Amino acid sequence: MKKQVVLYKKLSPPLMARLHEQAQVTLIEDLGAQGLAKLRGALPAAQGLLGASLRLDAELLDLAPRLEAVASVSVGVDNYDIDYLTQRDILLSNTPDVLTETTADTGFALILASARRVVELANLVRAGQWNRNIGPLHFGSDVHGKTLGIIGMGRIGEALAQRGHFGFGMPVIYHSNSPKPAVEQRFGARYCSLPELLQQADFICLTLPLTDQTLGLIGREEFALMRPESIFINISRGKVVDEQALIEALQQRQIRAAGLDVFEREPLGHDSPLLQLNNVVATPHIGSATFETREAMARCAVDNLLAALAGQRPANLVNPQAWERRKAAV
């Protein structure tokens, strides 16, 4: 008998066809009020779930007593109550690797756009305000040769270091849980403490996941350590930063600019003070949002889900303890 799968993200026709071949599929097209009601109605039968951008907490999971596997179409797993999933022996998988390069591209797009004021100055041209040669009032900052500071040296941090080191001749400094000798060798990167990085980097880039340990990691004290020339880039999660402290740092010119792809609350409120600031480049969480990468992520999630439902260990298992417990129970 085919297993029951609830999709809360539409997939491409080839992936939909593959899933239909192997499972009984219920598709929730959007996560508005109606979609959520449909999801709640489908959860009691669900054995597999696949989607993204939904907080899957214990309350929702309790509606799904038959659930065996959840495949997230994301690398970040902060939307999931991992302890509760593990307690229920539900396998959670994610989609690392396939989005690394694209997300690092987004990071560099934000570095370049905020340093060279690309959005602000393109808007000036569009508004018909390019009336004379650009002068110091509109100059930006160099990117090449400046110090690139990376907080969180995982896969995406490494891909950012690679771009900075080889593409822009940037000295790379980084802070993470522990030093990474291989990264130091490949990119001439130097490990330093968080305060040291905040004081020394020209570009301060956040690439670390949201966890209990990183929640609110960058707040008033940390912004106070940055220099007036510093540019702050966030491609990780909004909640790693105290957004009010960031707004104040930008308003008071404690830092020069920010390139932000993620926010405390998403979508970002139209009334956010961040949108009043010319020195902010804000994008709508586009880290991995290219045709190629989103398809690769969806394919990876389908592979993970089908493997889990077939009793195999998915390639990108987030909670191996759930797998061990299941095996022990057989």
Ligand code: DGY
């Ligand atoms: C992820 O995969 O976690 C990204 O933030 C989504 O683009």
